Amino acid sequence: MTRTLEWKLRLDLSEEEGTTKAEAVLDTGSEKLTGHGVARCNPTDVDIPSIGDELAASRAMKDVAGQLMREADREMEAVGAGPPKGPLGKPYAWTDVSS
Template sequence: MTRTAEWRMGLVLVEEDGTTKARVVLDTGTTTYTGHGVARCNPQDLDIPEIGDELAASRAMKDLASKLMREANRDLESVGAGPDTVTAPPYGWPGAAT
């Protein structure tokens, strides 16, 4: 089966008084997801707006990705394909904890 979908995404950056705020919106056509990110310039650092933009945007996209992953996990669980509940021990031989 071949399927093509187009999702639209927009990113808005606002800088004010050494703080950059980012909002990213993903529109799937049926659902809209929004992520937020903030970056603050340390008073001792040079004020380079591009760095604030990059940090705030990446944090907003990370927030959006986290929300999208939670939604995917809920959808998987609703069809009986939830996450693996068996976890390996944090160290040592795999069979040593049993």
């Protein structure tokens, strides 16, 4: 089976008094997932707006990604292919590569 899909992501950013807020909306065509992210500039740090944009945007997209993963987990479990039960094995980590 071959299919092609286009999912659209809208990302809105706003900044006010050292706080950047982001809203990410993923439109799959059949549903919309909305994620939020916030970044605050420490008053003692240099205010570099692009850093706040990147942090808030990444946090909003991470929020959407988590929702998408939870939805996929629910759908897999509904067809009997859910996550394994019981204790999980050691997670793969970057340090494992150099061992």
